[in-house]
Amino acid sequence: MPTRPTTPGGTPPRRTSSTASKRRARFALLAATALAATACSADAQPRAERPDDYACAVSAGSPEAKLLSRVMRTDSFTTRNGYPGPRFVEKAQDRLREYGKEGKAPTVRQCFFFPDGRSGNGRTTVEYAWVPPSDARRGTDAAGTRRYSLNGATGRSGDVTTDLYVRCELPGELKEPSKKVLLHAGVSFTTNLGTVEDHGTQDQQMSFVYLMTRRATELLGCENRPLEKDPVVKPLDGSASR
Numbered sequence: 001m002p003t004r005p006t007t008p009g010g011t012p013p014r015r016t017s018s019t020a021s022k023r024r025a026r027f028a029l030l031a032a033t034a035l036a037a038t039a040c041s042a043d044a045q046p047r048a049e050r051p052d053d054y055a056c057a058v059s060a061g062s063p064e065a066k067l068l069s070r071v072m073r074t075d076s077f078t079t080r081n082g083y084p085g086p087r088f089v090e091k092a093q094d095r096l097r098e099y100g101k102e103g104k105a106p107t108v109r110q111c112f113f114f115p116d117g118r119s120g121n122g123r124t125t126v127e128y129a130w131v132p133p134s135d136a137r138r139g140t141d142a143a144g145t146r147r148y149s150l151n152g153a154t155g156r157s158g159d160v161t162t163d164l165y166v167r168c169e170l171p172g173e174l175k176e177p178s179k180k181v182l183l184h185a186g187v188s189f190t191t192n193l194g195t196v197e198d199h200g201t202q203d204q205q206m207s208f209v210y211l212m213t214r215r216a217t218e219l220l221g222c223e224n225r226p227l228e229k230d231p232v233v234k235p236l237d238g239s240a241s242r
Contacts, residue, residue, distance in 0.1 A: 050085055050218070050219065051085070052081075052084035052085045052086070053079075053081050053084070053085070054085050054215055054218075054219060055081065055082075055083075055085055055088050055110055055111065055212075055215050055216055055219055056079055056080075056081045056082070056110060056111035056112075056126070056212075056215075057079070057081075058079060058113070063207075063211060064208060064211050064212060067204050067205075067207050067208040067211070068113060068124065068208055070201075070204050071124070071189055071201060071204050071205055071208060072113070072115050072122075072124060072189065072191050073115075073191070074115035074116060074117070074191075075116075076115075076116040076117075077113045077114060077115050077116055077124075078113070078114045078116055079111070079112070079113055080111075080112040080113075080114070081110070081111065081112075082108065082109050082110040082111060082112070083108070083110060085219050088108065088110060088216075088219060089219055089220055089221075091108045092108055092128060092130075092216075092220055093170070093174060095107075095108060095129065095130055096130050096170070096174055096177055096178060096181070097174075097177070099130045099177075099181060100177045105129065105130060106129070107127040107128060107129040107186065108127060108128045108129065109125065109126075109127040110126050110127060110128060110216070111124075111125070111126035111212065112124070112125055112126075113125075115191055122190055122191030123190060123191065124187065124188070124189050124190075124191065125187065125188050125190070126185065126186075126187050126209075126212055127185075127186050127187075128183060128184065128185055128186075128213075128216055129183075129184045129186065130178075130181040130182070130183060130184070131165070131181060131182055131184040132181060132182070133165075133181070133182055135165065135182065135184065136154045136165035136182060137154075141156060141158070142158055142159075144158060144159060144202075145157065145158040146158075146202050146203070146206075146235040146236075147235060147236045148206055148233060148234070148235055148236060149236060150164070150206075150210055150227075150231050150232070150233065151226070151227060151228075151229045151231065151232075152166070152167070152226060153165060153166040153167075153210070153213075153226060153227065155206055155209065155210070157202040157203070157205050157206045157209075158202070159202075160188060160189050160190060161186070161187065161188050161189070162186075162187045162189070162202070162205040162206055162208075162209045163184065163185065163186050163187075163209075164184070164185040164206070164209045164210060164213050165182045165183070165184050165185075166182060166183050166185075166213060166217065166226045166227060167179075167182055167183070167224060167226055168182075168183040168217050168220060168222035168224070168226060169222055169223045169224045170220060170221065170222065170223070171221055171223055175223075183213070183216070183217070183220075183222075185209055185212065185213040185216065187205070187208070187209045187212070189205060202235075203233045203234075203235070206231075206233050207231055207233045210227060210231040210233070211231070213227060214227035214228075
């Protein structure tokens with residue numbers, strides 16, 4: 001068996017200062033690497049996803065809630081979601097594929113708002129569909145309807161219905177099909193309000209629809225970010241008459 005070398009006095013030789021310094025340097029490097037890795041993992045938090053009810057969740061005090069309360073003339077309301085966020089996206093994508101094959105597709109009924117303490121069947125309903133661009137320009141409006149141009153989107157608002165048409169370019173295999181159509185948000189306010197006596201209510205309806213549709217475009221991942229800016233709701237000149 002080999003023996004450990006000794007000094008002339010019979011004791012093992014001490015490590016030179018050079019050897020010790022190298023070992024300390026290696027230890028410091030390992031410690032620094034471990035610390036950096038820990039810091040990176042701490043910073044690399046997963047990006048928070050939008051909640052499942054994002055398409056319809058209207059929190060108290062939000063601009064959407066204030067607008068809806070004014071339009072529905074109620075201090076509180078109850079919300080019912082049509083589909084969770086991921087399922088809403090799937091349904092909208094399936095509807096676009098169906099539209100591509102048949103030239104039309106059913107709407108996706110997504111949000112329902114009921115005035116609390118109010119009897120009857122009145123409610124606000126939000127639904128989405130893919131439509132040809134000509135729909136945004138079609139027909140003669142009913143008396144009192146106001147038309148709008150909103151950051152590239154177009155809309156119209158009457159007594160009980162409001163429509164918004166927006167270009168939403170989807171990613172991936174649906175990019176080209178989505179360029180040929182518009183995303184249509186159709187909202188009905190059937191809370192037995194009667195005839196709207198002031199056009200300010202129609203402007204509030206339009207603002208509400210814009211903000212709700214922005215949520216839908218965010219969930220769908222529209223690459224052109226069509227409603228990113230806040231709305232400046234002002235009807236086009238001469239668009240309303242009674």
